[in-house]
Structure formats: structure tokens, C-alpha cells
Amino acid sequence: MTGIKDRYNEIKKTIPDNVTIVAVTKQRIIKEIEDAVDAGITIVGENYVQEAMSKYKHIEELQWHIIGHLQRNKVKDVLKIFNCIQSVDSTRLAVEIDTQCAKLARIMPILIEVNSGGEESKYGVKPDEVLETVRQIAKLPNLHIEGLMTMEPYFDDPENARPYFKLMKQIFDGVKSQNIPNVEMKTLSMGISNSYEIAIEEGSNMVRIGTKLFGPR
Numbered sequence: 282m283t284g285i286k287d288r289y290n291e292i293k294k295t296i297p298d299n300v301t302i303v304a305v306t307k308q309r310i311i312k313e314i315e316d317a318v319d320a321g322i323t324i325v326g327e328n329y330v331q332e333a334m335s336k337y338k339h340i341e342e343l344q345w346h347i348i349g350h351l352q353r354n355k356v357k358d359v360l361k362i363f364n365c366i367q368s369v370d371s372t373r374l375a376v377e378i379d380t381q382c383a384k385l386a387r388i389m390p391i392l393i394e395v396n397s398g399g400e401e402s403k404y405g406v407k408p409d410e411v412l413e414t415v416r417q418i419a420k421l422p423n424l425h426i427e428g429l430m431t432m433e434p435y436f437d438d439p440e441n442a443r444p445y446f447k448l449m450k451q452i453f454d455g456v457k458s459q460n461i462p463n464v465e466m467k468t469l470s471m472g473i474s475n476s477y478e479i480a481i482e483e484g485s486n487m488v489r490i491g492t493k494l495f496g497p498r
Contacts, residue, residue: 289320305491311339330355337362350404353377367392367430370404375418382423390427397445398434419463428468439476446483
């Protein structure tokens with residue numbers, strides 16, 4: 282029976298060294314996360330703040346990224362454990378994070394979440410509003426913009442997601458070319474278990490993998 286370490290090694294064979302794997306640990310138990318860490322995982326991505334907090338006390342030696350939608354009333358809790366917020370989807374949310382970070386004298390690395398498919402069911406900044414949103418959020422002194430993130434539309438055939446990855450890379454490069462102060466465009470987080478190889482081909486350097494690493498729930 283294939284274990285987490287074997288799956289991790291198989292995934293590693295398919296990605297370049299410059300691509301970071303974020304293990305998506307939603308609904309995964311502590312033992313599964315520990316096995317992923319033993320295999321080589323150093324960053325986990327959680328969708329829900331409360332679930333992450335219940336796990337954090339057992340496994341603190343990781344980097345924790347929030348990848349799910351973040352409500353403003355959860356920001357204080359997020360700052361207790363998370364090292365990066367990948368899902369900043371509005372200036373309003375960014376202002377709240379900045380306000381709470383100021384109280385802690387902390388600078389929070391963030392990614393701007395982009396709704397690359399324009400789906401009503403998903404959060405994120407509209408593609409044509411990303412540059413202006415980045416300009417506004419970059420003015421907040423306690424945040425450091427490090428790139429973009431997207432959850433592309435899901436397709437059984439991941440090749441159909443390629444246009445959305447191409448769009449994201451164009452937006453990413455466009456923002457980077459502006460050399461905006463307090464913006465370091467170094468991370469393009471896109472691609473999941475069934476699509477990460479296509480995403481990497483189109484410029485992703487951070488992939489968020491759950492099922493392919495842990496197996497079906």
C-alpha cells in the first residue's frame with residue numbers, strides 16, 4: 282500500500298527544485314500531517330482557522346499558510362499561528378490584517394487571491410482589478426505582498442485550466458514590472474492535485490497538494 286512518503290517522492294520527481302509544495306491538510310489528522318513532515322513537507326495550508334488552531338498545538342515546527350477564505354473577525358486568531366496569508370481577497374480585509382499586525386509589531390507576508398475564472402462561488406480580486414488592489418494594499422506598512430494566488434476553475438481534464446494559469450502569469454508579470462514599493466513578486470501559488478503539472482508549465486512556483494499527497498479521505 283502506497284504511503285504518504287512514497288506519494289511525496291513521486292510528486293517530487295515531477296516538479297522542478299524551485300517549486301514549493303504546500304500540503305493541504307484540511308480534514309487530515311495529526312498522524313497524516315506528521316507523516317508528511319517526515320517525508321519532507323515544511324509548509325501546510327489550512328482552509329479553516331479553528332481547525333488549524335486545534336492542530337497547531339500538536340505540530341508547531343511547520344510553516345502554516347491560510348489558503349481558505351478569511352473573515353475579518355478571524356484575523357486575530359490567524360495572527361497567532363499563521364506565517365503567511367495566501368487568501369487576501371480585498372483591501373478591506375488587508376486593512377484589518379494591517380491593523381491587527383500593528384498591535385503586535387508584526388509584518389505579515391501575504392498573497393493576493395485572484396478569482397481567475399470570474400466564478401461567483403469563489404472569492405478573490407477580479408483579474409482586471411489586481412494591479413490597483415496591489416497598489417492600495419502595498420501602502421499598508423504591516424503587510425508585505427509576496428505574490429499572487431488563485432484557485433482556478435476545476436476541470437476533470439486539467440488541460441482546460443491552462444488558460445487561467447496563463448492569465449495569472451500575465452497578471453503576475455505585469456504587477457512585477459511596476460516595481461511597486463513594499464511589493465516583492467516572488468510567489469505565484471496555483472495548481473492543485475490534478476492540475477499542478479500544467480500550472481508549473483505556465484509559471485507556478487508554489488503548488489497546493491492534498492489528495493495526491495495524502496490519498497482520498
